[in-house]
Amino acid sequence: MLIILLIVFHASSVHGGCSTQSGPSGTIECIQLLSRYNNEYQWATCLTDTYIKAKSGTAHKCIDRTATYCYYQCMLELYDVNSGPVEGCCKCQQGQEYTSTDLTLPSSCYSPSGTDCGWYENCLEKKYKCKGTDDDYALEFATKICSLYNEHFTSFSSRGQIWVNSVRKCLQVALVPIIRPWCSKSCKEIKQIAFDSHIPCYVRPSRRDLSISYCNLNLKDRASVFWTIKSSLVMKGAAIETLNGVMMTMNECTVQILDNLLTDVKSLLTDIKTFSIEILTEIQSLFRRRRRALSDFTDVLTLANRIADSIANKLRWREQGILWFSSVDSNTSLPLLNELIMFVHLADQKTYDLNTNYTESADIHLIVREFRNKLEKGELKANLEDYSFQPISAKGCLDAQCNITLFDVKVSLNKNGNSLLFHIIYDVNQNCS
Structure with a gap:
């Protein structure tokens, strides 16, 4: 069932609000959605309609179909919950604001295209200083894999190229909520969240088109994805777990086409x-x-x-x-x-x-x-x-x-x-x- 973003609220404005045509992405409001969330306040972020549909698989979208930008409430973005009590880091108090010094990331960070491999360093790493730690996901793993997809893009079949573009975007979109100013995670938590997103993004990177899946790639594409990633990584910790998950996924895909x-x-x-x-x-x-x-x-x-x-x-x-x-x-x-x-x-x-x-x-x-x-x-x-x-x-x-x-x-x-x-x-x- 399609859930339409209909936001009626009282808010404290930051950076002049959210223009339907110019945004900018990342503007934050503490909003009250009256009866839907028990009259409690929660954070909402000005984001592109494109990002909102990608994040939700088109279950959510701007109610103004001519709008490029609109507010996306935290409870809907993080938990896919459109009513009830406001929970966790989504909570805010009436009149609460973030100053300009809290909004340090460029607006492009909040609606990633997936093709910009610098997103991990310029957005994720800029908020969370994990470089050089044991949990350096952004630069040790994500940037490297994204760059491999860019470098070898033409080596994939046409279906494989569609899948690569969808996966790169899915992996970045999955991390956007944790770069919000009101969200705080440890480097270990970020690494786990990121690795946990890999298998869902590989199997179903686009909820708008379920035919885009690792299981629907040809054998050469599937094997090339796995072995290129494997040969490029130092095998330890979460990287081993993720590749084990990809291998198990590849095995399940193989069962589907075994008759052929x-x-x-x-x-x-x-x-x-x-x-x-x-x-x-x-x-x-x-x-x-x-x-x-x-x-x-x-x-x-x-x-x-x-x-x-x-x-x-x-x-x-x-x-x-x-x-x-x-x-x-x-x-x-x-x-x-x-x-x-x-x-x-x-x-x-x-x-x-x-x-x-x-x-x-x-x-x-x-x-x-x-x-x-x-x-x-x-x-x-x-x-x-x-x-x-x-x-x-x-x-x-x-x-x-x-x-x-x-x-x-x-x-x-x-x-x-x-x-x-x-x-x-x-x-x-x-x-x-």
């Missing part, structure tokens, strides 16, 4: 450019007296990526032009009995990494065969800084649910951790063994 992929399995096997390996790993703390616990999902995910990095370094995947990332199902609980199931995803860097200088494709079949041989011989066991691990079984998968299995290897270990025997349960393609 299975029309010619032999052709798919011959031209394989990506591969996933499901690994069951035994993990053990190196500190027996003061065991370091895996306290939450982030710890589990971080450990899985450290294990994958160790395997990749041992098998020299980077030197051979292979990209990798380890994911863990978000429903995974903390490892029981010291066992962890993880997926290690492999891809040809030349094909999917838009930043690469590689001129030749990697032989993923050869890479996977070497992995199997090393695992079978028990040669992938390693000590990390605080854990040791031993891969004890692996499946080679071509689909998200591991229904198309190229191999299933189990390694039997004695009590000392030495491999005794192994057997291959299933191999549908001897050329890939």
